[in-house]
Amino acid sequence: MILLEVRNISKSFPGVRALDKMSIAIKSSEVHALVGANGAGKSTLVNIIAGILKPDEGESFLRGKRVHIQNPAHARRLGISLVPQIPSLCENMTVMENIFLGEEKRFVHRGFLNWQELFNECQRLLEILDIHVDPKAKVRDLSASENQLVEIARALSFESSIFILDEPTATLTSVEKEKLFNIIKKLKAQGRGIIYISHRLEEVFEIADSYTVLRDGKVVSTGEVSSITKDELVRMITGEEVSLAGVKREAKDKDIENAEKILELKNVTADGLHDISFFVRKGEMLGITGLVGSGKSELAKVVFGLSRIRSGEVLFNGKPLTLKTPKQALKVGMGFVPADRLKRSLFLHRSVVENVSIASLQDIAKFGWLPLRGEKAKCTSMIKQLSIVTHSPSSPVMFLSGGNQQKVSVARWLMRSPKLLIFEEPTQGVDVKAKQNIWDIMENLREKGISILITSSDVDELLMVCDRILVMFDGRIVAEFKGNEVSKESIVGATMGRRIK
Amino acid sequence: MVSNDTKKGPMNTLMYLIKNAGILLALIGLGVFLSIVSDVFLTVSNITNIFRQVSSNLILSIGTALVILTGGIDVSIGAIMAFSSAVAASLMMKIGCVLASIIGLLTGAALGALNGMAVGLLGLEPFVVTLSSMAAVRAMTFIYTKGYPISTVPEGYNVLGSGYLGPFPIPTILSLGLFVVMFLILRYKPFGRRIYATGDNEIAAIHSGINVKAVKIAVYTLNGLFSAFAGLILVARLNSAIPTIGSDAPFDAIAAVVMGGISLSGGRGSLLGTLVGVLLLGTINNGLNLLRIHAFWQGFVRGVVIFVAIVIDRFRAVSRRK
Numbered sequence: 001m002i003l004l005e006v007r008n009i010s011k012s013f014p015g016v017r018a019l020d021k022m023s024i025a026i027k028s029s030e031v032h033a034l035v036g037a038n039g040a041g042k043s044t045l046v047n048i049i050a051g052i053l054k055p056d057e058g059e060s061f062l063r064g065k066r067v068h069i070q071n072p073a074h075a076r077r078l079g080i081s082l083v084p085q086i087p088s089l090c091e092n093m094t095v096m097e098n099i100f101l102g103e104e105k106r107f108v109h110r111g112f113l114n115w116q117e118l119f120n121e122c123q124r125l126l127e128i129l130d131i132h133v134d135p136k137a138k139v140r141d142l143s144a145s146e147n148q149l150v151e152i153a154r155a156l157s158f159e160s161s162i163f164i165l166d167e168p169t170a171t172l173t174s175v176e177k178e179k180l181f182n183i184i185k186k187l188k189a190q191g192r193g194i195i196y197i198s199h200r201l202e203e204v205f206e207i208a209d210s211y212t213v214l215r216d217g218k219v220v221s222t223g224e225v226s227s228i229t230k231d232e233l234v235r236m237i238t239g240e241e242v243s244l245a246g247v248k249r250e251a252k253d254k255d256i257e258n259a260e261k262i263l264e265l266k267n268v269t270a271d272g273l274h275d276i277s278f279f280v281r282k283g284e285m286l287g288i289t290g291l292v293g294s295g296k297s298e299l300a301k302v303v304f305g306l307s308r309i310r311s312g313e314v315l316f317n318g319k320p321l322t323l324k325t326p327k328q329a330l331k332v333g334m335g336f337v338p339a340d341r342l343k344r345s346l347f348l349h350r351s352v353v354e355n356v357s358i359a360s361l362q363d364i365a366k367f368g369w370l371p372l373r374g375e376k377a378k379c380t381s382m383i384k385q386l387s388i389v390t391h392s393p394s395s396p397v398m399f400l401s402g403g404n405q406q407k408v409s410v411a412r413w414l415m416r417s418p419k420l421l422i423f424e425e426p427t428q429g430v431d432v433k434a435k436q437n438i439w440d441i442m443e444n445l446r447e448k449g450i451s452i453l454i455t456s457s458d459v460d461e462l463l464m465v466c467d468r469i470l471v472m473f474d475g476r477i478v479a480e481f482k483g484n485e486v487s488k489e490s491i492v493g494a495t496m497g498r499r500i501k
Numbered sequence: 502m503v504s505n506d507t508k509k510g511p512m513n514t515l516m517y518l519i520k521n522a523g524i525l526l527a528l529i530g531l532g533v534f535l536s537i538v539s540d541v542f543l544t545v546s547n548i549t550n551i552f553r554q555v556s557s558n559l560i561l562s563i564g565t566a567l568v569i570l571t572g573g574i575d576v577s578i579g580a581i582m583a584f585s586s587a588v589a590a591s592l593m594m595k596i597g598c599v600l601a602s603i604i605g606l607l608t609g610a611a612l613g614a615l616n617g618m619a620v621g622l623l624g625l626e627p628f629v630v631t632l633s634s635m636a637a638v639r640a641m642t643f644i645y646t647k648g649y650p651i652s653t654v655p656e657g658y659n660v661l662g663s664g665y666l667g668p669f670p671i672p673t674i675l676s677l678g679l680f681v682v683m684f685l686i687l688r689y690k691p692f693g694r695r696i697y698a699t700g701d702n703e704i705a706a707i708h709s710g711i712n713v714k715a716v717k718i719a720v721y722t723l724n725g726l727f728s729a730f731a732g733l734i735l736v737a738r739l740n741s742a743i744p745t746i747g748s749d750a751p752f753d754a755i756a757a758v759v760m761g762g763i764s765l766s767g768g769r770g771s772l773l774g775t776l777v778g779v780l781l782l783g784t785i786n787n788g789l790n791l792l793r794i795h796a797f798w799q800g801f802v803r804g805v806v807i808f809v810a811i812v813i814d815r816f817r818a819v820s821r822r823k
Contacts, residue, residue: 306708327711329710330710349701349768365691368690370690370694372689
C-alpha cells in the first residue's frame with residue numbers, strides 16, 4: 001500500500017531550482033533510501049513533506065487522499081515525523097522536556113503538568129529504544145550522538161506512520177547505528193514507511209528496500225535496492241564515473257617509518273584520558289577511532305591545547321611543549337579542523353577571505369597593519385589551490401555549500417604552512433564526490449610533509465587513507481594497527497573493548 | 502574558481518542602496534525635510550552646532566560599537582563618565598589640568614577593565630555585569646561628590662569643550678579624530694578582525710588561536726576610557742563635573758550603534774553606520790528644537806524613531822538573507 005506520494009513537486013530558491021517536477025512514492029513496510037549529492041534536493045524534498053517548506057507546485061497524497069501540508073505541526077498530525085540532519089533541540093531544556101515538547105498536554109491533568117508521568121513515559125520510550133540517556137539531563141550536556149538519539153526518540157514518540165531520517169548515522173558509532181537499524185526494522189515490521197537519507201551507500205544496501213536517486217532536483221532513477229550495485233548507484237548520484245579510491249600508501253610506507261616524530265605524547269592523563277602514549281611521524285597519516293565517549297575527541301582537544309593535561313609529557317619536534325591554549329598549538333605549527341564546522345570553525349557572516357586569514361593575521365600584517373589587497377591575493381591563491389567554489393572571495397561563508405565550507409577551514413591552516421593538522425570527522429555529512437575531494441586534499445598535504453591526525457568514527461574512511469590506526473576505548477589507547485594489514489572487523493571489535501594482542 | 506560579480510542594473514543599484522544604506526537615506530531625507538520647514542537648519546552655524554552636540558555621543562558610541570561587535574553590551578558608560586570626570590575635576594586645582602585629565606582617563610579605563618574582566622575572565626553576562634557596575638559607580642560618584650557639582654575647574658580648560666580650531670569646534674575634531682582612528686583599527690588591524698571574529702563565533706575564534714578573553718577585556722577597557730574622555734569634554738563644556746550627567750548616555754549610544762546597523766548579536770556591522778546613526782540622532786534632536794516641540798514630546802519622538810529604524814533594519818536583514 002502506498003502511504004505517501006508526492007507528484008510533480010517543484011521548488012525554487014532565488015537562483016536555484018532545488019526541485020524540478022519530481023515525484024516519489026513511499027509504501028508501507030518499506031525503507032526508501034533517498035540518495036544524491038549535496039545540493040541535489042534531498043533536504044528540500046523532506047522539508048516539504050514535513051511541512052517546513054511549501055512547494056511552488058505539485059500535489060501530495062496521503063493514503064491516496066490529497067493533502068495540503070500546512071506546517072510541521074500539521075505534518076505531525078497527519079503522521080509524518082522528521083529527524084532533521086542537524087539536531088534542533090532546545091539546548092537548555094532536559095531530554096524529557098525536549099522529547100515531549102509541544103505534546104505536554106498529554107500529561108496535563110486538571111490544568112497541571114504531571115512531571116512524574118512525563119518522566120516515566122520518557123524512560124519507557126528510551127528503554128524501548130535502548131538509548132542510555134538520563135531523561136533529566138540537559139541537552140547541552142549531551143554528545144553529538146546522544147543528541148541525535150534523542151532527536152530520534154522524539155520523532156518516535158509521535159507514533160507516526162511515516163518517518164523521515166535525514167543522515168541519522170552521521171554522528172553515530174557503529175554500535176549505536178546497529179541499534180538504530182534494529183529500531184528501523186521494528187518500525188518496518190509494524191507497517192510504517194521510512195524515508196532514509198544517507199551519504200553512506202553501504203547503509204543503503206544494508207537497510208533500504210527501495211531507492212530514489214536525486215540529481216539537480218530531478219529523479220534520476222528509482223527502483224529496488226536489490227536490483228542495483230553500489231558502483232551503479234555512485235554513477236547515478238554523481239552523473240560520472242567516480243570510483244572511491246584510497247591512497248596507494250605501500251610505496252611510501254618505508255620513508256614514513258623512518259621519518260622523525262613530529263608529535264609525541266608520553267603517559268598523558270587529562271579529562272577523559274588515561275595514560276595516553278603515541279606519536280605521529282613527519283608526513284604520516286594517523287587515524288584514531290573509537291566509540292563516542294572513548295576519548296578520541298578529548299585527545300584531539302588536548303593536542304590542540306583546548307583542554308589541559310594533568311600529567312604526562314607532550315613533545316613537538318622533539319621539544320617539550322606545554323599546551324595551555326590553542327594559540328600555543330598554532331605557534332608551533334598545528335592546525336585543527338573540527339567536526340562541527342558551523343559551531344567551532346567558521347565565522348558565517350564574515351567573508352571567505354576573513355575566514356581564511358583569521359589565524360595568520362600576524363604573518364600577513366606589515367608593521368601591525370593589514371594590507372587588504374595582499375591579504376585577498378593570498379587567500380585567493382588558497383581558494384584556487386583547494387578549488388573552493390565561491391561567488392567571490394568577499395562573499396560571506398554562510399553562502400557556501402558544506403563541502404566548500406569544510407575546505408575554507410582547511411585553507412585557514414594551510415595559510416600557516418603547518419606541520420601537523422588535526423582533522424575531526426573530516427567527511428561527516430559530505431557526499432561521495434566531496435569525500436574523495438577531501439581525501440585528495442589530505443593526501444596532497446601529506447605529500448608536502450605535513451603530518452595528519454584524523455579522528456573519525458568512520459572506520460572505512462580510516463582504512464582507506466591512514467598509515468596507522470589507533471583504537472581508543474574508555475579513555476585509553478587499546479590497539480594499534482597498520483593501515484594496510486587490518487580488517488574492519490578487528491578494528492570495530494577493538495572499539496567495543498575487545499582486547500587484541 | 503571565483504566567478505565575477507553579476508552585473509547590476511540601475512534598479513538593482515537602487516535596491517542595494519535602500520537595503521544597505523537605509524539609515525543614510527533616512528538622514529538625508531530628514532535633512533531635506535528640515536531644510537524645507539526651517540530656515541535655520543541648513544546654515545553653517547546650525548550644522549556646526551549639530552556636530553558639536555553629537556561629539557560626546559559619538560565618542561561613547563564608538564566604544565559601545567566595539568563592545569557590541571564582540572557580542573556584549575555596556576550600560577555603565579554614563580556612570581563611568583560621571584565618576585571619572587568628577588575625579589578629574591576635583592584634582593584640577595591641585596595637580597593641574599593635564600595630570601588630572603590623565604588620572605580621569607585612567608579611572609575610566611580601570612573601571613572599564615573591571616567590567617571586561619568580569620565578562621572575559623569570569624564569563625558573566627555583560628548586561629548583568631554592567632548593570633551592577635552602573636549602579637555601583639553612579640553611587641560612588643554621589644559619595645565622592647556628596648551630590649554637588651564640582652565647579653573648581655580652571656579657566657582655560659573649557660577650550661576642550663567650547664573652543665574652536667579655525668571654523669571647527671574642538672570637541673568635533675576630537676570625536677571625529679577618534680572615529681577615524683578606530684575605523685582604521687577595525688578595518689586594518691588584526692585587533693579589529695579579532696573583535697569581529699569573537700562576536701561572530703566565539704568558539705571558532707578560540708579554535709583560531711584568538712585570545713577572546715583578552716579581546717573582551719580590551720573592548721570594555723577602551724569603552725571605559727572613551728567614556729572618561731567624553732566626560733572630560735562635558736566638564737570642559739559645562740565648567741563643572743555634575744554627578745548626574747550621562748544617565749541617558751548608554752541608551753543614546755546603543756540606539757546610535759543599532760540604528761547604524763551593528764547587530765546586537767555581535768560580529769556584524771560597520772563603524773561608518775554608527776557615525777550615521779549618531780548624526781541621525783543628533784539631527785532629530787536638533788530638528789525637534791528647531792520646530793519648537795515641547796521637551797516632553799521630544800523623548801517620545803526619539804523613542805518612536807529609534808524603534809522604526811530598528812524595524813527597518815530587521816527587515817533589511819531578513820531580505821538580505823533571502
